Structures are given as structure tokens and as C-alpha cells.
Amino acid sequence: MQxxxxxxxxxxxxxxxxxxxxxxxxxxxxxxxxxxVNELAExxxxxxxxxxKHIQVLEHAGxxxxxxxxxxxxxxxxxxxxxxxxxxxxxxxxxxxxxxRRLDTVLGTLKEEQK
Amino acid sequence: MQxxxxxxxxxxxxxxxxxxxxxxxxxxxxxxxxxxVNELAExxxxxxxxxxKHIQVLEHAGxxxxxxxxxxxxxxxxxxxxxxxxxxxxxxxxxxxxxxRRLDTVLGTLKEEQK
DNA sequence: TTCTTTATCAACCTTATAGTTGATTACACC
DNA sequence: GGTGTAATCAACTATAAGGTTGATAAAGAA
Numbered sequence: 001m002q003x004x005x006x007x008x009x010x011x012x013x014x015x016x017x018x019x020x021x022x023x024x025x026x027x028x029x030x031x032x033x034x035x036x037v038n039e040l041a042e043x044x045x046x047x048x049x050x051x052x053k054h055i056q057v058l059e060h061a062g063x064x065x066x067x068x069x070x071x072x073x074x075x076x077x078x079x080x081x082x083x084x085x086x087x088x089x090x091x092x093x094x095x096x097x098x099x100x101r102r103l104d105t106v107l108g109t110l111k112e113e114q115k
Numbered sequence: 116m117q118x119x120x121x122x123x124x125x126x127x128x129x130x131x132x133x134x135x136x137x138x139x140x141x142x143x144x145x146x147x148x149x150x151x152v153n154e155l156a157e158x159x160x161x162x163x164x165x166x167x168k169h170i171q172v173l174e175h176a177g178x179x180x181x182x183x184x185x186x187x188x189x190x191x192x193x194x195x196x197x198x199x200x201x202x203x204x205x206x207x208x209x210x211x212x213x214x215x216r217r218l219d220t221v222l223g224t225l226k227e228e229q230k
Numbered sequence: 231t232t233c234t235t236t237a238t239c240a241a242c243c244t245t246a247t248a249g250t251t252g253a254t255t256a257c258a259c260c
Numbered sequence: 261g262g263t264g265t266a267a268t269c270a271a272c273t274a275t276a277a278g279g280t281t282g283a284t285a286a287a288g289a290a
Binding site: 008011012013015016018019020021024027028030031032033077079082083085086088089090091092093095096097099100 | 123126127130131133134135136139142143145146147148192194197198200201203204205206207208210211212214215
Binding site: 016020022046047049050053054057070071072 | 247248249250251256257258
């Protein structure tokens with residue numbers, strides 16, 4: 001059952017990582033291409049250390065990866081991790097929507113029978 | 116700019132709501148149909164009050180709605196709210212994937228030119 | 231009315247998160 | 261070597277989240 005726990009913990013980290021407007025802005029920026037910590041920190045009115053912490057949260061969640069370019073460590077978005085999140089959400093969203101359609105059908109049938 | 120802040124706060128609440136295995140299990144259960152607090156709390160080894168708090172988090176995030184049936188207050192999943200989350204994620208995932216494909220094309224062209 | 235069920239409220243504790251400042255590592259350039 | 265830049269580590273504070281217990285409200289059933 002360790003695999004299940006691992007997967008749950010990974011979902012915890014990924015959803016928690018996106019539950020912050022700063023980190024979502026970082027994701028939005030990185031979707032347009034790689035960037036360094038200093039470049040990412042520039043638009044924010046907070047210290048570089050704080051942004052570095054946010055980046056570590058995203059990295060630990062698997063949403064971004066880092067590479068090495070001299071003394072720089074550019075961040076890259078990991079679309080596959082984002083895809084896993086939409087897959088999780090869609091699983092239950094689609095089941096629920098199917099339920100709703102089924103209910104609509106039942107209600108429609110009842111309405112027909114009343115005529 | 117209040118609209119943007121509202122939307123950001125709504126995303127905060129929704130992603131945070133899903134960043135917990137108990138609340139994800141509640142969503143999974145509710146995807147198969149409505150349920151009361153007691154029914155939802157039964158599988159968990161925690162107090163009913165704790166589950167009630169989790170449900171309030173999901174409700175405040177707009178992921179579920181409540182109705183009234185005598186002394187019961189059944190919970191219903193709100194698929195539209197889930198859809199908004201996948202829409203947000205997919206926006207940046209698709210941009211990033213397009214970037215990757217473009218990079219692949221460039222690398223492929225360079226490789227061709229080297230022949 | 232009294233009793234039971236459903237669900238929430240209130241107070242409290244523990245742990246985790248977001249931010250700060252100051253020191254430190256690691257690499258590049260001269 | 262010595263200097264400047266990129267990035268992180270460490271320690272600390274304040275706020276919020278997840279859990280508990282105990283009391284409370286509200287609707288049904290006896």
C-alpha cells in the first residue's frame with residue numbers, strides 16, 4: 001500500500017503547491033519558457049529568499065525541474081506533472097457529470113409519465 | 116482589479132481544498148452521488164467534527180453544495196468548479212507543451228543541418 | 231414534552247506555512 | 261589569489277490548518 005501513500009503524498013504536494021497565487025504566477029511565467037530565480041523574483045515585492053522557497057515547493061511537488069548553467073540554476077516547467085493533476089480531477093468530474101445526466105434522464109422520464 | 120483578486124482567492128481555496136487526502140476521498144465518494152456528513156465520516160478514523168470541518172472547506176471552495184432534507188444536510192459535488200481547475204492547469208500546461216514541441220523542432224532542424 | 235439523531239460551534243493544542251534578516255556556499259571573472 | 265553575482269541555508273516570528281473534547285442547536289420520533 002506504500003504506492004498508494006506515495007501517490008497521495010505527491011497529490012498533496014502538487015495541489016498545495018498550486019494553492020498560492022505567487023506559485024501560480026511562477027507556473028504561468030515558466031509556461032512561456034525557463035527562467036532563473038532572480039528573473040522569477042523580479043516582479044514580486046518580496047525577498048529573493050522567499051521566492052526561492054516557493055520554487056523549492058514547486059520543485060518538491062514535481063511541477064518544475066532545475067538545470068545547471070554555470071552559477072545559474074534555471075527552472076523549467078514539468079507539463080507531465082500538471083497533466084496528472086487534470087487527470088485526477090477529470091476522473092471524478094466526469095463520473096459526477098455522468099450521474100447528473102442520469103438524474104436528468106430519470107426526471108425527464110418521470111415528467112413524461114405524468115402527462 | 117477586484118475581480119482578479121477574487122478569482123485568485125477562489126483558486127487558492129479550491130487547490131488548497133484538494134491538497135488533503137481526506138478531502139480528495141470525500142470528493143471521490145461524492146462523485147458517485149450525494150451523501151450526509153455521517154455517511155461521509157464513517158470510513159475515517161477521526162471525529163465527525165473533523166470531517167465536518169473538511170466538508171466546510173470543500174463548500175467554501177465551491178467544490179460542493181449542501182441541500183436540506185429534514186435534519187440531514189446532504190452534500191453534492193459541483194463538477195463546474197472542478198472544471199475551472201482543469202481549465203486553469205491546462206492553460207499553462209498546453210502553452211508549455213507547445214514550447215517543448217517548438218524546441219524539439221528547432222533541435223531537429225539543427226540536427227538536419229549538421230548532416 | 232422528552233429522547234434520539236444530525237450537525238455545528240467554541241475553545242484549545244500542535245504542527246506547518248509564509249515571510250523576514252543575516253550568514254554561507256558556489257561559480258565566474260579579472 | 262580576490263571580487264562580484266547567483267542562490268541557498270539557518271534562525272526566528274506570526275499566522276493558519278488539522279485535530280481533539282465538550283457544549284449547543286434543530287429536527288423527528290415516542
